[in-house]
Amino acid sequence: MRIRDIIEGKKEWRAHVARVKALPQDYQIVYKEIQKYLFKVGPVELTHGTVLLSGIIDLFEEGAVLGKGVLEVTGSDVAAFCDDLIKDSKTYADIYQESVDQKVNKAIKKVTDIKK
Incomplete structure (x- = not known):
């Protein structure tokens, strides 16, 4: 990664943070918990950019302009809101589960091979 890319990334992140700080207080609180x-x-x-997070800010900005409370936008179960946003995405939890399954299957195969 070049220095120019790092500087651009920092500028983008600062602009992102400024958008969050411009939201009403209740939206900021919920955004930080979502993050x-x-x-x-x-x-x-998520580690490769802020597209998802920027989309959430877009949604929050629209809700604030319309005078809605943040929970009118997300619903009362904020974790379920998040889960719905990432339902088709591979998560770190998925990777960890796959790793555990592979280790268990390898161990079982080893035990089975020893018994033969």
Whole structure:
């Protein structure tokens, strides 16, 4: 990665953060919780850009302009809202499950081979 790319990435992230700070307080709180949730559970692609997060800000900005409360936009179950956003994405949880399954299958095969 070139220095120019790093600088551009930082500029984009700062602009992103400025958009979040311009939201009403309730939207900021929910956005930060969504961000934490997605970083923990999240889709693998989330680390490759802010497209999903920017889309959430777009949605929140529209909701705020219309005078809606944030939970009118997301629904009362914010985690379910997040899960719906990433339902077709591969997540770190999926990768971990695959890793566990592979290790278990390998161990079982080894035990089975020893018994033969």
